[in-house]
Structures are given as structure tokens and as C-alpha cells.
Amino acid sequence: MNVFDDLAAAWPLVANLESFLALAGGITIGVIAGAIPGMSATMAVALTLPFTFAMQPITGILLLLGVYKGGIFGGSIPAILIKTPGTPASSATILDGYPMAEKGQAGKALDMALYASCTADMISNLSLIMFAGWLASFALSFGPPEFFTLILFSLTIIAGVSGDSLIKGLLAAVFGLLLATVGLDLVYGTNRFTFNDANLMGGLNFIAVLIGLFAIPEILAYVWRPRSDKGQIRALGEQHVTFAEYRRCFRTIIRGSFIGVFLGSIPGIGAAPAAFLSYSEARRRSPNKKNFGKGELEGVAASESGNNGVAGATLIPLLALGVPGDVITAIIIGAFMVHGLQPGPMMFVANANIIYALFMGLIISSVLLFFIGGVAIRMFRYIVDVPKSVLMPAVLILCVFGVYAVNNNVFDVIVMFLMGWLGYFMLRNDIPAAPFLIAFILGPLLEDNFRQAMLMSNGAADILFRSWITWFFWGATFLTIAALVRTGLRQRSEAAEALRATTSE
């Protein structure tokens, strides 16, 4: 059978009411779950799983994929409107999305999030269909040494999201690294900063830290100065993204999509780093560099294309190798197995019709996401109209419930509030929160992969240079740092010159 026969055989599996309903239903569930802080896409997929056991395999899997994709987009809604990332993947969207909402451009930011998400989703799906085999074999050549160098390179993002002061950015990153070490270490199981407390042994919960760092400081700031925004009513933001604006951001969206595809196809990285990497690349190359972090449309486009680019690509290792790239795809593998399907190279031979039906379903899902996302935006947009005196307490309640729901543990709620105070302190002193978060995510990955590489080589450092991938990332890291230093020096000499010019007058 050639591809067209497979496609023809697969079409009836997708072209029926159940598949469309499953996709649409899944996306709707995902968008709503994603929009609720603390209710992550992972949880939504896990909770939907038992319902798929009774369905046809293809219907069930499409339902789960719908929830996944909807969830990743849905997270951007509260990130933009109330500075609370609905899912970890949307934390980069806050950087420019929330300032836009503050300026009365919430509608525009949400629109751009939707357009970028759908475009990236489509590109991600097409990459899956066309390059699955190639990208999968590439992903398998990533061992701990390659990961280590990739993460090292990714840490240079910190410079991109530090705002005006690199020193303050690095300070925040050090905080993040420090708090990420709490818990049991991976290699020897050593207790670090746990004080013999079972809760601390599990480490600080990522979602609790995330919400604490971003949402709570806003609430604290409001409690401190409740009348500061009186009279300044945020406009509903009926503005839409114009075609010219979309075209201006198009390059960024495409770049973000491919960053997402690349990082998504490597198991174990996830959507949040992809969003941040896309964001910092967009900032580095944009003519509006100065406006990033202050409500730049392109920033929203960059982070949303980065995280949605991951969604289709995580299926590459899943389908081509049978390897789950993250927790969500691990759950989806479970759904395959319950139906007697074994994802992996043989599935392309044994159940090609199901693979192709999935591909078609994915393409349809991007289109459905566009329409369902549009409806969701129209419904959620009115949140900006709610006066802050009502909105803030509501957000607080939502945060407490959401963080509690992650692990059904009050300890996480305490962590959230403590992080909230830290975040408030940082906010007051203009220390950016994003580098903290990046270090918190990437720091443990860097350490684990370094130590795994050292275990593999019995402690010989040359393993960190074992392949062309490692050389590539070493090179990229040094180039980025060199560029940073050069820009820094130039700015300093310009400043010095400007100073000399004023004093000589």
C-alpha cells in the first residue's frame, strides 16, 4: 500500500461524527481546564483517560489529543488576563501578555495568542507527518552529554528575559537554582534542605512556585495600595489583531514553531523551555527589542508559538519510537495500550490506517482549536471588565484551590504564599521573575544530566565533547555569551562617551 491507499483507508476512521465530537469536546475541556490556574493540561488528560477506555481507539486518542492541545492554548488566557499562568507552558506569555492587558489591549493579546497557537500547532502537526522518522532518530542521539550542552545553551535565555539589568536577572536565577535544589537529589537520593520533613523531600511543587511567583505578588501589591488603580479602568480591549500585525510577527511565529518542534521531539524537555527560548530569540532579533516585557505583541506571538509548537512534536518520539516525551504523552501511551496498540516503528506497518487517521485528526484539531479558542476568548475577555476589588479576591481563591488540587496538599498552598512574598519583594525591587523560573526549571535538568554523563564515563570529562551535537551547543553557548559581553561593553562605552560629551560642554 502506498501513502494514498493508507490515507483512503484512514479517512472513514476520522470522517465521522464521533471523531469530530471527540476532538471538539476534547479541545473544549482542554481550554477550560487550561484556563483554570493549577488545573494543568496533564491533569485534564489524566482525568479524561478513563472515559476513553470504552470508545473506539481512534476516537479515544483524538479526545485526549484534543484535551492536550486545548489545554496548552487555554493556559494563555489567564496568563494574559490575570497574570496567572494556567499551565506551566504559558508562563512566558505573561511577560508581554499581561502588560498588554494592563494597557487595555487584552483582546489583541488574546487574539495573537490564538493565531500564534494555531499556526504553530499546524506547523507542528505537519512536521510530525513529514519528518517524524528523521526527527525521531535525531532525538535518540540525545544522551545526557548532549542534554547537558543543550540546557547549558538554554540558560543563556536568562540574559534575554532579564529586562534592563543583567545583574538582577542573574540574582533571580541564583534564587531559582537554590530553591530548585530542595528535595531528594536524583543520583544518590541525598536530602537537601529538607529538615526531615516529608513534604520538603518532594521538593517545591512547580505549579505552586509558578503561581506564587506571578499571581500572588499582584494581589499583594493591590492589597498594599488598593486605590492605586482607581479611575484607571482597563478597557475591554475590543481591538483585534490586524493582518499587518500578524504578518509582522509571522517570522517570529515560524521561528517559535520550529523551536517548539525541535525541543518537543526530544523527550524530556517540555513546553515551558520552548516558549522561553522562542521568546528570547524573538527579542534578540526584533527591531522593537526595547519594548519586550512592556507589552510587545511579538512577545506574545513568540511564546505562544513556542509552546504550541511542542504539542504535535511530542507525538514524534511517541509514534516513531514508542517513547513518551513528557507526562502527557506517557498517559496517551496508556490509552494506546489499553486498545491493544503498541506505538513504535511497527505500528506504521501493522496499524498504518490508525496512524494516518491520527494525522488527519490532528490537522482537523488545529482548525477546531481556532474556532473553539475564538469562542473561549470572547467569553473570557469580559474578565478584564471586572473591577479589581472583585477580581483580586476571586483570583486569590482560584489560586488557593488550584494549587491545593495539584497534590491535595496544604503544604503546596503554604509554598505558594511564601513564594508570593518572595515574588512581591522581587517586584518591588525590579528583580525580574522570569530568570528565576527558568533557572528553577533548567537547573535540575542541568545537574542531573551532568551527573548522569559523569556516571557513564566514570568521571571523565571528555564525554561532554563526544558528538557533533555537543560541539554545536558548546559553540552556540560561547557565541551567545561573546555577543552578550560585546553588547554590554559597547553600551558601557556609549554611556561613557555620552557622559564625556555632557561634561565637556
Place this chain on the structure above:
Amino acid sequence: MMKDPGRLRRAAVLGLATLAAGMSAFAVSDARAEYPDRPITLVIAYGPGGATDISGRSLAVPLGKIIPQPLLVVNRAGAGGATGAVSVRDAAPDGYTMMVSRVGTHTVNPAMKATLPYKLAEFEEVGVYEINPVACAVKEDSDIKSMDDLVAKIKAAPKTVSYSSSGVGSLLHIAGAMAVREFGVENPVEELIHIPLKGGGAAATAVLAGTATFICTNSSALASFVANKQLRPLMVTTKEPVPGFEAPTAADLGKPNLHQLVGWSGIGAPKGLPAEVTEKWRGWMKEATSDKDFLETMTKRGSVIQLMSPEESAAFIQKQYELFTKLVNDLGMRVEG
């Protein structure tokens, strides 16, 4: 005959009253004793989507229909299951806080971790219901074709052969060492490299990517790789062969000690559960584990569903715990933290 109808009436009234009092007394004591009279919480000490989560939630579907009160399934993950286990230990042993007990929380962790904040003896078991056979595997294109090849390679060049696990103190950590020790590697801790990874999926991928030489883990985690001819199974630890795994069993290889090396899930509770609660669960578990849909879902995932009575469960767990403890002591594998 009826000389004194009044007396009869009195007797009848008295009788009725006694009966009513007796019944009401019975009803009162019944209301107090009838477990459950409020929702039961079932704690899963691992995150959503993991093996324990899927197993526990699959069982909760038929259980939820049988138990007359709602069954609330909550994930309380962290520290390799310790966070959730401690929260259950600290709960009242009244049958309203139960947990999905697992090989990791109940035998491997207590045997391996010196600083673990709980002990196996602080828990009680109402029934082990699932056994996961353990299989050892290498990459398909490896020149290692059997356990003997693997052991010969380890002996020929110590500290070059590595195995992956889902973390320090996981079943995989102990399984890799125990398997090769049974085949004659005297000190696996010294002669093998142990590479801990984050989670079982990453551990299997590490073998596929060549980061580690072999892995010993639940057969269900390897099933799709074996079916796709990416990994080659060397052995399964059960007495019976595992469907889909063309590899000798531990019984075929003459290593009966390895039969103890299996994963399992059960329903556990804090120590001191009232006998009638245990009895209730014994009945519920029997009914739930014979549910057709449950059996089908679990079997397809590669689990063996086999319900043990509370006594058998306790004996089974204790035996595995002692075996693991001895191994950990002999090899000096204890995680001191």
C-alpha cells in the same frame, strides 16, 4: 381461654416494646458500626499517568460502584511516594483514608532508604491485587543475547556495563543489581554503573538511546519496545512466561529466588484498621477485581490480576521486604541521604 385479655394485651405491648427497643438498639449500633457512612479517600502516592495511578484509578471504577459511599481518588506525589505514604500513615486508621500501596512505597523504599520518614510496619494491607512481572532487556542490536552473556561481559570488564533506573531507591535500582547477582556477579554495586533517570519512561529510553546497557523493570513498561523489536528481553522473573516476551523465565533458568522480584499494587491503610473494615474491603476487592472491564484493561497493559487475602498480602509484602533488606545490607546499597 381468654380469661384476662388485659394481660395478654399487656404482654403483647411489652413484647412489641421489647422488640422495638431491640430493633432500635440494633439500628443504633448498626448506624455506628456500619462502615462506611461517609466518603472514603484513596491516596495515590505517585503523579497522574504513572503505573500506580492508572492501576489505582482503574480499580476505583468498579470499586466506586460497589462501595455505598463515594470513593475519592487523590494524587499526593513527591519524594518517590514518601509524601503520600506519610500522609496516610498520619491519618486515623478508621478506613476512611486508604492508599494504593505499591512495591516502591512499601518494600523498596523502606528497605533502601535510611532516612525514610516511615516504616513498613506502620501500614496494614487489605489486599494485593496486581502483580507486574519484571523483565530484563537490552537493545535489540546488542551482542548480549542472554543473561549469561550479560554476566560474562560484566565480569570481563567491570565498570563498563551500565543499567538505568527510575531513580535511587526504585524497584529498577534494586532489580538490576539483584538480577545479575543471582547469575554470579558478586558485587554488582562495584562492577556495574547505575544510571538513575527521572521516571520509568526515561529509563527505558536510555537503553534505547545507548545511554545504558540494560534495564530490569516491569514488563508492561517494556512491552511496546519488545513488540517493536527495539529492545530484546533476556529474562522474565515470573514462573510463567509473559505473553509477548520470548525470553526464558527465572524458573527456566533455575533461579527461583528471582520470583520474589516483581512489582505489585494493593490497597493499604494505616496500622490498626478495625477488623470489620478489613472484612468489608475483602469483599469489595473480591468483587471489584472480578469486574470484566477492569480485568480486560489491566491484562492488556501486561498486569497479572490476582487478589490476595489480607493475610496473604501481609506475608507476601513482608517476605519481599526481608529479601530486599538482606540484599541491600549484603551489597551496601542503602541510601543514607
